[in-house]
Amino acid sequence: MAELEAKSMTDTQLRNLRRQRTKEMRLQLTGFSFMIFLTFMAFGMVALDFNATFIMGIVMLFAFIQVVLQFYYFMHMKDKGHEFAKLFMVVGMFFAIAFCVTFIYIVWIGQPI
Amino acid sequence: MSQATAKKNGVWATIWEYMTTVDHKKIAILYLIAGGFFFVLGGIEAMLIRIQLAVPNNDFLSAGLFNEVITMHGTTMIFLAAMPLLFAFMNATVPLQIGARDVAFPFLNSLGVWLFIFGGIFLNLSWFLGGAPDAGWTSYASLSIASPGHGVDFYALGLQVSGAGTLISGINFVTTIITMRAPGMTYMRMPLMTWTTLVAGVLIVFAFPPLTVGLFLLIFDRMFGSNFFIVEAGGNTIIWEHLFWIFGHPEVYILILPAFGIFSEIFSTFARKRLFGYSAMVFATVLIGFFGFMVWAHHMFTVGLGPTANAIFALATMAIAVPTGIKIFNWIFTIWGGSIEFTTPMLYALAFIPSFVMGGVTGIMQAVAPADYQYHDSYFIVAHFHYVIVGGVVFALLAGLHYYWPLMFATMLSEKLGKITFWLFFIGFHMTFLIQHFLGLWGMPRRVFTYLDGQGYNAANMISSLGAGLMALGVIVLVINIIITVAKNQKVGRDPWGDGRTLEWSLPLPVPYYNFAQIPLVRGLDAFWIEKKEGNGEMLPAESLDDFHMPNNSIIPFVMSLGLFVASFGALYFASGKEWAIDAVADLPVRPWAFWVLVIGLAITFISMITRSFKDDLGYYVTKEEVLRDLEEQERGAK
Numbered sequence: 001m002a003e004l005e006a007k008s009m010t011d012t013q014l015r016n017l018r019r020q021r022t023k024e025m026r027l028q029l030t031g032f033s034f035m036i037f038l039t040f041m042a043f044g045m046v047a048l049d050f051n052a053t054f055i056m057g058i059v060m061l062f063a064f065i066q067v068v069l070q071f072y073y074f075m076h077m078k079d080k081g082h083e084f085a086k087l088f089m090v091v092g093m094f095f096a097i098a099f100c101v102t103f104i105y106i107v108w109i110g111q112p113i
Numbered sequence: 114m115s116q117a118t119a120k121k122n123g124v125w126a127t128i129w130e131y132m133t134t135v136d137h138k139k140i141a142i143l144y145l146i147a148g149g150f151f152f153v154l155g156g157i158e159a160m161l162i163r164i165q166l167a168v169p170n171n172d173f174l175s176a177g178l179f180n181e182v183i184t185m186h187g188t189t190m191i192f193l194a195a196m197p198l199l200f201a202f203m204n205a206t207v208p209l210q211i212g213a214r215d216v217a218f219p220f221l222n223s224l225g226v227w228l229f230i231f232g233g234i235f236l237n238l239s240w241f242l243g244g245a246p247d248a249g250w251t252s253y254a255s256l257s258i259a260s261p262g263h264g265v266d267f268y269a270l271g272l273q274v275s276g277a278g279t280l281i282s283g284i285n286f287v288t289t290i291i292t293m294r295a296p297g298m299t300y301m302r303m304p305l306m307t308w309t310t311l312v313a314g315v316l317i318v319f320a321f322p323p324l325t326v327g328l329f330l331l332i333f334d335r336m337f338g339s340n341f342f343i344v345e346a347g348g349n350t351i352i353w354e355h356l357f358w359i360f361g362h363p364e365v366y367i368l369i370l371p372a373f374g375i376f377s378e379i380f381s382t383f384a385r386k387r388l389f390g391y392s393a394m395v396f397a398t399v400l401i402g403f404f405g406f407m408v409w410a411h412h413m414f415t416v417g418l419g420p421t422a423n424a425i426f427a428l429a430t431m432a433i434a435v436p437t438g439i440k441i442f443n444w445i446f447t448i449w450g451g452s453i454e455f456t457t458p459m460l461y462a463l464a465f466i467p468s469f470v471m472g473g474v475t476g477i478m479q480a481v482a483p484a485d486y487q488y489h490d491s492y493f494i495v496a497h498f499h500y501v502i503v504g505g506v507v508f509a510l511l512a513g514l515h516y517y518w519p520l521m522f523a524t525m526l527s528e529k530l531g532k533i534t535f536w537l538f539f540i541g542f543h544m545t546f547l548i549q550h551f552l553g554l555w556g557m558p559r560r561v562f563t564y565l566d567g568q569g570y571n572a573a574n575m576i577s578s579l580g581a582g583l584m585a586l587g588v589i590v591l592v593i594n595i596i597i598t599v600a601k602n603q604k605v606g607r608d609p610w611g612d613g614r615t616l617e618w619s620l621p622l623p624v625p626y627y628n629f630a631q632i633p634l635v636r637g638l639d640a641f642w643i644e645k646k647e648g649n650g651e652m653l654p655a656e657s658l659d660d661f662h663m664p665n666n667s668i669i670p671f672v673m674s675l676g677l678f679v680a681s682f683g684a685l686y687f688a689s690g691k692e693w694a695i696d697a698v699a700d701l702p703v704r705p706w707a708f709w710v711l712v713i714g715l716a717i718t719f720i721s722m723i724t725r726s727f728k729d730d731l732g733y734y735v736t737k738e739e740v741l742r743d744l745e746e747q748e749r750g751a752k
């Protein structure tokens with residue numbers, strides 16, 4: 001509910017902010033190109049007919065890295081003030097994985113354990 | 114704007130005010146009225162069940178109608194009575210307890226209540242439109258896919274709509290508590306009601322999506338011809354059971370945690386002592402919330418998951434008893450040596466301890482997987498969950514009603530009638546459900562519409578039905594109490610119980626629509642008590658007196674929910690008589706208009722969403738002069 005107050009900044013503050021933003025921008029771009037690169041690699045491996053099991057493992061690994069990058073760099077989980085979001089996501093993933101594992105074992109495979 | 118419309122003072126102006134309100138205090142009243150209505154409805158259904166079962170070979174209700182009544186009783190009580198009534202108290206107290214002027218998303222708060230109300234009405238319209246759902250509140254897919262007619266469709270769509278409302282409100286409370294606390298209100302200074310609301314909100318956020326998924330699969334199967342649960346087509350009905358209980362077990366904690374919160378407040382207020390072991394209480398609340406997600410398969414021990422799976426879930430279930438036990442001991446130590454005042458809320462709180470412990474003990478018995486093969490689907494289970502839900506949640510709702518009534522309406526319910534209600538309800542409750550443990554152990558199955566003479570069930574069932582009658586009497590006295598109190602309208606002033614400890618009691622009654630003239634500074638746990646003992650009994654302000662910002666009223670949430678309500682009818686009749694439909698609805702007359710109703714309903718909702726996003730509604734400012742005028746008036750009133 002806080003009103004937006006347009007406070008004027010001093011020159012140093014402004015310069016610092018600019019520098020920070022440039023750095024942030026550079027990080028975003030690096031992350032982005034890295035992710036494009038990973039995607040490219042994944043497609044490349046399939047195109048080059050590598051061993052299927054090998055591809056599966058590597059693509060899963062890439063996917064995991066991409067998810068982490070996505071969360072931390074693009075969705076700002078690395079920044080301050082996101083502790084609760086982080087906690088929620090980790091707990092949510094924990095539950096989701098637990099549910100999937102039980103579904104695979106006791107519903108899909110269907111053998112009582 | 115809220116006060117401008119209210120001043121017109123007509124009945125219609127008041128109704129319009131409530132339809133458009135975004136004020137958490139008024140939304141609390143909406144939840145209370147709607148939840149109270151559904152509570153009475155569910156109660157009438159309960160009485161019908163108990164009349165049917167009072168004597169053997171009874172034909173008061175037919176077998177089919179009996180199934181509809183038990184299904185609607187369970188569904189109504191859990192989704193439309195207990196949860197909304199808890200939301201009523203959360204809305205009434207939490208923003209005040211943390212020193213906020215409203216919730217984080219007032220618009221969503223209003224959307225939540227209207228979705229719930231429309232979902233509830235939709236579900237109950239099934240009585241008039243061809244028969245209510247009859248597959249049990251758990252609606253296991255093997256039954257619900259086979260259930261003829263549209264009953265189960267009402268269940269699936271009604272719960273989907275009201276469930277969306279619950280999810281929205283859950284998110285709202287989590288955000289509110291995390292972001293809107295007053296200066297000094299650190300996490301470890303939050304009253305237990307706020308803590309349990311936070312954890313229950315988190316549970317809602319995690320538990321409702323599985324229910325939504327399960328309901329969508331059911332909706333697709335029954336209304337759009339998919340095959341998720343249709344075994345002949347390669348579906349699997351067990352998936353529903355998992356999805357339902359992944360939601361269902363956390364759901365029982367969504368109900369009981371806020372109840373724990375209400376009791377914690379009542380114990381420390383009327384024992385005039387700080388809550389014993391506050392940090393252990395907080396820790397136990399969080400731990401219960403976490404464990405609550407790891408135990409769902411204890412409802413499925415007899416499905417045949419195998420001994421290893423059963424053992425894992427049995428152990429996880431028993432583990433929950435530890436934090437619950439911690440809480441019980443802390444409450445006992447809170448009243449230990451306190452100067453106890455036996456008010457109506459305190460009576461409920463004291464009765465809650467032994468009643469709830471009995472329910473917990475039978476829970477542990479059922480958690481022993483091999484033993485549960487005996488208890489499962491018998492009246493023992495019915496006894497267990499009524500001991501925890503009535504002895505825990507409903508006691509908390511009744512206690513909270515008396516305790517928070519002055520905060521919500523600035524009047525006091527009669528203590529004398531309140532105590533009569535309590536004794537009738539307390540005795541009736543134990544009379545109804547204690548004997549059901551034994552009925553279960555003697556072999557009486559649950560969800561069966563009658564029993565034969567000469568099986569030794571007669572006397573016990575009669576006792577149980579008589580007990581239910583006592584509870585109904587108690588509720589009738591309560592309704593009389595409410596009517597008398599409203600008619601008398603004798604206003605009370607600030608801190609009406611005299612021993613208020615937390616921020617909400619520091620406010621003048623009736624609470625101004627902006628709650629706090631100045632956001633207070635919190636100096637410790639039980640913020641108001643500290644100021645009474647160490648300060649001058651007034652909260653210190655954390656900001657200077659100034660203009661502040663409030664949200665505008667809006668009718669959009671109402672229209673949005675109405676759209677989904679209309680769309681639900683379209684979805685419901687969509688499969689009627691279609692050749693690809695499941696057998697249950699394939700023989701019904703074709704409804705060619707169903708598709709268009711669906712489209713129109715969704716259009717209403719989407720258009721209101723678009724309107725909402727394009728219309729810049731910036732709210733309004735409450736001026737310093739108005740606040741000063743109010744403060745002066747309060748001072749004059751106090752003298």
Ligand code: HEM
Pocket residue numbers: 251365366368369411412430431433434437472473474475476477479480485488489490494497498501502505506
């Ligand atoms: C110490 C804590 C608890 C334990 C160990 C426990 C354990 C269990 C178990 C094992 C069952 C399944 C029995 C069966 O169907 O064979 C069950 C059923 C049930 N419990 Fe609990 N429970 C506990 C607390 C609660 C609480 C606090 C509530 C609600 C506020 C609750 C509500 C229910 C309901 C509604 C059912 C029946 C569901 C149905 O089949 O319709 N329980 N409990």
Ligand SMILES: [Cu+2]
Pocket residue numbers: 361362365408409411412
């Ligand atoms: Cu459970």
